[in-house]
Amino acid sequence: MSFSMIWPIAIIVLSNVIYNICSKETPSTINPFAALTVTYIVGAISSTVMYYALNRGGSLIQEYHNLNWSSFVLGLAVVGLEAGSIYMYKAGWNVSSGQLVYSIILAICLILVGVFAYHESISSTKIVGILVCLIGLYLINM
Known part of the structure; x- marks a missing residue:
C-alpha cells in the first residue's frame, strides 16, 4: 500500500483520537453549542491558513464559486456529529x-x-x- 493511501487514514485516526478526548473533556458546565462556536472559529481560521499555505496565490473567494449544496449540509452534519459526541460523553458513555x-x-x-x-x-x-x-x-x- 502506498504512502498516498496511508497518510489520510493516519490523519483521520490521530484526529479522531484527539476529537474524542476533547469531546470527553468538554466541561459539563458549558452548553455544547457554546463550546462549538469556539471550535468552529478555530476551524475556520485553521482552514483559511491551510488553504493559503497549500495554494500559493489561490483565491478563496474564487473557490467559493465552485461550492454546491454538499458544503452547507456538511456543516450541519458536522454540528450534529460534534454535539452528539459531547452529549454522548455527558450522558456517561x-x-x-x-x-x-x-x-x-x-x-x-x-x-x-x-x-x-x-x-x-x-x-x-x-x-x-x-x-x-x-x-x-x-x-x-x-
Whole structure:
C-alpha cells in the first residue's frame, strides 16, 4: 500500500483520537453549542491558513464559486456529529465504548447507503461483516 493511501487514514485516526478526548473533556458546565462556536472559529481560521499555505496565490473567494449544496449540509452534519459526541460523553458513555458503538452502527448504515444510493455491490463477506458488527454491539453492551 502506498504512502498516498496511508497518510489520510493516519490523519483521520490521530484526529479522531484527539476529537474524542476533547469531546470527553468538554466541561459539563458549558452548553455544547457554546463550546462549538469556539471550535468552529478555530476551524475556520485553521482552514483559511491551510488553504493559503497549500495554494500559493489561490483565491478563496474564487473557490467559493465552485461550492454546491454538499458544503452547507456538511456543516450541519458536522454540528450534529460534534454535539452528539459531547452529549454522548455527558450522558456517561466511556471513551472506549461510545465511539466504537456509533462507529459500528455507522459502518452498517454506510454499507446500506453504498448499496442503495451508490449501487455498490454487497458481497457475502460484507453481510458476514454486518453480522460480526451486530454481535460485537451485543457483546460491548452486555
